Every structure is written in structure tokens, then in C-alpha cells.
Amino acid sequence: MRQLIKTGAEGNRDAFLQATEAVIRDERSKNHHLLANDLERILYSRAEIQGAPPIFADRLPKDKERGLPLLQIRESARLLDDVVLSDENRSLVDELLTEHHRSELLRSHGLYPADRLLFCGPPGCGKTMTAEIVASELSLPLAIVRIDSVMSSYLGETAANLRQVFDFITAYPLVVLFDEFDALAKERSDASEHGELKRVVNAFLQMLDGYCGKSLLIAATNHERILDTAIWRRFDEVLVFDPPNQEQLKRLLSIKLRGVRRQFEADDGDIIGLFKGMSHADVERVLRRAVKDMVLTGVEFLTRRNVEAAVRREDARRARMKRG
Structure with missing residues (x-):
């Protein structure tokens, strides 16, 4: 030692x-x-x-049409305490990590850890961060599938790109995130969709069924209602991410304001009320603006005034997005 x-x-x-x-x-x-x-x-x-990095830089699959890499490799340093999850999601993530940390024990009994997860819910509620945390906790690189590179305008090229992705993630142990998953798995019965997209969904389902690598696959979508019905049974677990409730907001403020000198408590009901209806990402953006305001105005403590000003800016931002 x-x-x-x-x-x-x-x-x-x-x-x-x-x-x-x-x-x-x-x-x-x-x-x-x-x-x-x-x-x-x-x-x-x-x-x-x-x-x-040097190995992946040479071997990352690329789109033949534009030469763009089909995946982005990232090493995450996120910790499980960096995200506020519902009790159900926290329990599922803890169970998943235990299964993978003790995979040899499971395999000795003919069992295998869950390796296909579906994350659903509105933007900014912790789906990508949770994928980063899973990768960090398992000491694996995070591979984010670049949907903009995978989707091709040429007939058959999208399926070919997906085959390259699956070949790569079979060769290396990774946590693989298919973000904006609905672009690859949209309901095939939708009459407005053309035949090529339906072929892509068929190809993806076949590849998912045939996958037997060591990577953990996570698909994330903001639009679960448009997913093909055949997709759901391909996943071991489905985690639904919702905007934080009051108790989760309290925990989130406590985490994000850790180490910040302030004139209010993180569990102050009046302060928590300012964030009602916001996503995790919205809350983080508001608090970052409030702290910047505190620093730039030269005050020693974060005040309710700083937070209220940041909330007003966020409300205006969201209003512009709705009009757009």
C-alpha cells in the first residue's frame, strides 16, 4: 500500500x-x-x-457523405450527487450501478446487468447529465452518437452509418448515448413519413436486437409519444424525467448554492417558489446569472434581489422562445 x-x-x-x-x-x-x-x-x-483519445481519433467511424465523425467521445467527471433525481429514478440508477459493479456475480448465475435504458422527459430535466454520471460511476468513456452526422440525405446511408456505430460500440466498452433518439425511432405507421425513415427504424431495431457488446446503451428523447411502439420492449428499464417538484427544487438549490455566501436559506419557501415550473437546466441557468450579478456588483452575499432579477430574465427568455 x-x-x-x-x-x-x-x-x-x-x-x-x-x-x-x-x-x-x-x-x-x-x-x-x-x-x-x-x-x-x-x-x-x-x-x-x-x-x-489517440486510439479513438484513428478509429472513430465517419459519415461517408461528409467525413464527419459519427460519435463524440467524452470522459465524464460527474458524480451521482450532482443531479437531483426522483426517488424512483435514483433507485433505478443505484440498482443499475450495482448490477454493473457486480456483473461477475450475476454472470456466475447466468444473469446479466441491464444494458439498454430509455430516458424520457422534457428538455433540461437531467437526462444527459444522468448518462454522464452513469459513465463516470462505471469508469467508462461516454460516447454520444451524433444524430446530425448519422442522418444522411443519401438512400441507405443512414442505416450504413448506424451499422458503423454499432460495430464500434461493440468493439469497445462504453456508455453510449443516443440523444434525440426519436429521430431514429419514429413511429413507422405515421403516414406523413417517407419510406426511408421507416427503413431506418427497421434497421435500428434489427441492430438493437442483434447487439451483444459490452457497452451500456442509453437512448434519450424529449418526444416519447412519437416513438415506434416496437421500441419500448427493446429496453431493460425506462426512466421518466419530470421537472423538479418542491422537494427536489430544495435539494437542487442546496447543491447549486453550495459554497455561495447568501442572505437566505436554500429551503426558504419564498425562494423555492420563484422556480416553480422550471426544469433543472432552467434553475441552474438562473442561479448562475444571480451569482454573476452578485460578483459583478461587488456585493458580499447573494440576495433575493439577485435571484429575482435572474428569474425575470429567464421568464423573458422563455417568453421569446414560445413566440419563436
């Missing part, structure tokens, strides 16, 4: 790997197999992440 800390502090990567592997061997010799497996997963997945 002394050697492990010493090599880590010195930044000696090779010696650090050797010391860590020695700790893992020691734990395994004590029959602490679950701990040894978890340590191996953390060690080697982190090693893959650190060496990932």
Missing part, C-alpha cells in the same frame, strides 16, 4: 500499475474476488480512457 501511494504521488504510471496489480493479486489470494474484480475494472477501464 505504501508503494502504491508513493508511485501514484510521483506520477510513475508503470510503477503505479505494478503496485496496483500486486494489491489485486493479494486481494484475490484472500478470496476477495468481488473486490479484486472491481479494482481490475477501475484500473483497466481508466487505463483505456487515458489512452483512448
Whole structure:
């Protein structure tokens, strides 16, 4: 343990790997197999992440029409406490993480961790952030499928791009986010849609059915009502993200105002009432503006006046968006 800390502090990567592997061997010799497996997963997945950019830069699939990469690779440092979830969603995420951290135990009984999730709900309610947190908690890179690159104007190219994506995510362990998922999985019975989109949905369903890689797939949509009915049963779990209720707003304010000197409490009912009907992203944007106002005006404490001014700006912004 002394050697492990010493090599880590010195930044000696090779010696650090050797010391860590020695700790893992020691734990395994004590029959602490679950701990040894978890340590191996953390060690080697982190090693893959650190060496990932040059490897992924050369191997990222690209759209033949424009040469654009079909995925964006990102390493997330988000923590589970960075997001405020409903009790049901928090329980589902905790269960998912436990399944993946103890996947060897499940596999020893012929079982497998859930690897296909569908996130539904309005914009700004934590879908993308939760995907980032899952990736961070599992020590895996986050791969965001670029829908703008995948969708092609050429006949058959969208399905070909999807095949490239699935081949790539089968080759590497990742958390894969299909954002704006409804663009790929819209209801096929919609008479207004052309035949090519229906072929894309068929192709996606076939690829999803045939997928057997080690990546965890997350599809996120703001428009779940237009998803094809055949999509739903392809996912192990469905998480519905709603705007925060009063209790969640209280927790959200507490998190976002942590370390900010202020003249009010985060659980002040009058302050919480100012954010009624806002999404998580709206709340964060308002608080960021309020803190900027505090800093730029040179005051020492965040006040209700700062928050109210930021809320008015947000209300005006939302009004413009509705008119647009």
C-alpha cells in the first residue's frame, strides 16, 4: 500500500500499475474476488480512457457523405450527487450501478446487468447529465452518437452509418448515448413519413436486437409519444424525467448554492417558489446569472434581489422562445 501511494504521488504510471496489480493479486489470494474484480475494472477501464483519445481519433467511424465523425467521445467527471433525481429514478440508477459493479456475480448465475435504458422527459430535466454520471460511476468513456452526422440525405446511408456505430460500440466498452433518439425511432405507421425513415427504424431495431457488446446503451428523447411502439420492449428499464417538484427544487438549490455566501436559506419557501415550473437546466441557468450579478456588483452575499432579477430574465427568455 505504501508503494502504491508513493508511485501514484510521483506520477510513475508503470510503477503505479505494478503496485496496483500486486494489491489485486493479494486481494484475490484472500478470496476477495468481488473486490479484486472491481479494482481490475477501475484500473483497466481508466487505463483505456487515458489512452483512448489517440486510439479513438484513428478509429472513430465517419459519415461517408461528409467525413464527419459519427460519435463524440467524452470522459465524464460527474458524480451521482450532482443531479437531483426522483426517488424512483435514483433507485433505478443505484440498482443499475450495482448490477454493473457486480456483473461477475450475476454472470456466475447466468444473469446479466441491464444494458439498454430509455430516458424520457422534457428538455433540461437531467437526462444527459444522468448518462454522464452513469459513465463516470462505471469508469467508462461516454460516447454520444451524433444524430446530425448519422442522418444522411443519401438512400441507405443512414442505416450504413448506424451499422458503423454499432460495430464500434461493440468493439469497445462504453456508455453510449443516443440523444434525440426519436429521430431514429419514429413511429413507422405515421403516414406523413417517407419510406426511408421507416427503413431506418427497421434497421435500428434489427441492430438493437442483434447487439451483444459490452457497452451500456442509453437512448434519450424529449418526444416519447412519437416513438415506434416496437421500441419500448427493446429496453431493460425506462426512466421518466419530470421537472423538479418542491422537494427536489430544495435539494437542487442546496447543491447549486453550495459554497455561495447568501442572505437566505436554500429551503426558504419564498425562494423555492420563484422556480416553480422550471426544469433543472432552467434553475441552474438562473442561479448562475444571480451569482454573476452578485460578483459583478461587488456585493458580499447573494440576495433575493439577485435571484429575482435572474428569474425575470429567464421568464423573458422563455417568453421569446414560445413566440419563436
